[in-house]
Amino acid sequence: MVKFKNTGIVGLGIIGGSLAVEIKKRKISERVTGFSRRTETLARAMKDGIIDEYFPDFEEGLRNLDFLILATPIDVIKEYFVKISRQKSSVLVTDVASVKEKIVKESEEILGKNSNFVPSHPMAGSEKSGIESIKENLFEGRNVIITPGDNTKEKNILKVKNFWEALGAKTLFLSPCEHDRLIGLTSHLPHVAVYCLISLLRKAESRDILFKCMGTGFLDTTRIGKSNPELWASIFAANRINICCLIDDFEKALREMKNILENDSCEKLIMELKNLKTLREKADEKN
Numbered sequence: 001m002v003k004f005k006n007t008g009i010v011g012l013g014i015i016g017g018s019l020a021v022e023i024k025k026r027k028i029s030e031r032v033t034g035f036s037r038r039t040e041t042l043a044r045a046m047k048d049g050i051i052d053e054y055f056p057d058f059e060e061g062l063r064n065l066d067f068l069i070l071a072t073p074i075d076v077i078k079e080y081f082v083k084i085s086r087q088k089s090s091v092l093v094t095d096v097a098s099v100k101e102k103i104v105k106e107s108e109e110i111l112g113k114n115s116n117f118v119p120s121h122p123m124a125g126s127e128k129s130g131i132e133s134i135k136e137n138l139f140e141g142r143n144v145i146i147t148p149g150d151n152t153k154e155k156n157i158l159k160v161k162n163f164w165e166a167l168g169a170k171t172l173f174l175s176p177c178e179h180d181r182l183i184g185l186t187s188h189l190p191h192v193a194v195y196c197l198i199s200l201l202r203k204a205e206s207r208d209i210l211f212k213c214m215g216t217g218f219l220d221t222t223r224i225g226k227s228n229p230e231l232w233a234s235i236f237a238a239n240r241i242n243i244c245c246l247i248d249d250f251e252k253a254l255r256e257m258k259n260i261l262e263n264d265s266c267e268k269l270i271m272e273l274k275n276l277k278t279l280r281e282k283a284d285e286k287n
Contacts, residue, residue, distance in 0.1 A: 004029040004067040008091075010058065010080060012036050012045050014126055015096050016071030017134035020050045022167050025136070033061050041131050050134070059083050062091065067163075070095040074234045077103055081110040081117075093117045094160050098183055099238040100147045100176035113151040118160040119176065121145045121183070122169060127227040140168035143287070145183075147176045184242035189250060191232055192243060194225045 007029035009016045020032050034051035035058050036042050042054040055061030062068070062084065068091045070077050077095055084093065093116060097103055100119050107117045124142040126133060144164040148157050161171050174182070204210050236243060260269055 006031045006033055006065050007067045007069065008033040008035060008061060008065040009051070009069045009071055010035040011071035012041055012050065012131050012134075013071065013129050014133035014135065014138070015122065015124070016069065017045065017050055017131050018124075018136070018138040019069060019071065019096075019167075020045070021134060021136055022139060024050075024052075026166060028163065028166050029067065033065065035061060044131060050131075059087055062087055062089055065089075065091050067091065067159075068093045070097075073097075073231050074099055074103065074238050078106045078110065081107055085110050085112075090116060092156055092159060094120045094163075096120065096122055098187060098235055100179045102238045104147065104149045104176045108149060108151070113149075116153065116156055118152055118156050119147045119149070120160055120164065121147070121179065122164070124169075127224050129228045129231070137168065139164070142169050144169045144171050145179055146171055146173050147179045148173070149176065180239050181242050184239050184246050188235060188239055188243050189246045191224055191227065192236070192247065193250065194222050198222055198225045 007023055009020050009032065012020065012034055020034065023029050023032055031052045032050075034042055034045050034054040036045075036054070039056060042051075042056070045051045046054055053061075058080065068084075070080055070093065072080070074097050077097060084091065095103060095117075097119075098121055100121065104119055107115060107119070111117055122139055122142060122144045124138050126135075146157065146161060146164075164171050201207065201210065257272075260272060
């Protein structure tokens with residue numbers, strides 16, 4: 001099993017906090033050090049035994065780490081690359097962000113192509129956020145995508161792979177470009193679609209009555225619309241090219257469905273829905 005002396009986690013929300021819990025529970029690191037811009041979050045994490053120590057000053061705490069996990073919003077990761085570079089730290093670094101091309105490019109520009117950064121993305125999480133959302137076994141059986149750059153060191157890739165697997169996760173490898181394209185379809189576009197669906201409520205009359213007409217179908221489908229707006233705005237912006245192309249594809253799919261409804265028989269509609277149902281069921285089998 002991979003073993004670290006002191007693992008630092010920047011950001012103690014649902015992903016970072018759950019990582020801290022699992023690292024301690026599974027004894028993957030001798031110590032876990034927390035970093036957050038909110039002192040109250042650090043104090044609570046310390047009180048609850050989620051971390052062993054914390055540092056309001058990142059660069060001070062960085063000196064004693066041999067592994068660092070950046071569990072911050074995408075736009076903030078660059079700031080920590082700058083701080084790591086300023087300290088000339090050789091710490092092994094990974095992240096959990098859902099956009100990779102931008103982050104890999106920034107890591108090479110700031111840390112250099114010979115850095116110890118290995119980008120990764122656990123397919124886990126929730127619409128909830130903050131330290132209150134921490135969940136045990138969050139990564140058990142989940143996929144984690146590792147997206148090395150052309151110059152990422154093999155020994156570091158192996159360490160990060162072993163780390164995620166020690167948490168019970170399954171790992172796979174994609175290029176940063178392919179990751180952003182595929183996750184754009186499976187994660188980012190669904191959020192865009194849900195926000196658009198919710199936006200229709202703004203035009204509805206008798207909204208109080210409308211809310212009472214919502215069954216589990218609408219509520220379950222739009223659950224992710226309760227996600228952190230700042231976080232998702234930064235994700236949309238970072239992967240905008242892929243998302244815009246996918247919106248074009250989605251608009252085409254909507255037009256095709258509309259065309260079937262307007263011009264074809266019920267039998268053809270049933271056949272189309274059966275085919276789509278089968279495709280969705282395959283996702284459960286493969287995941």
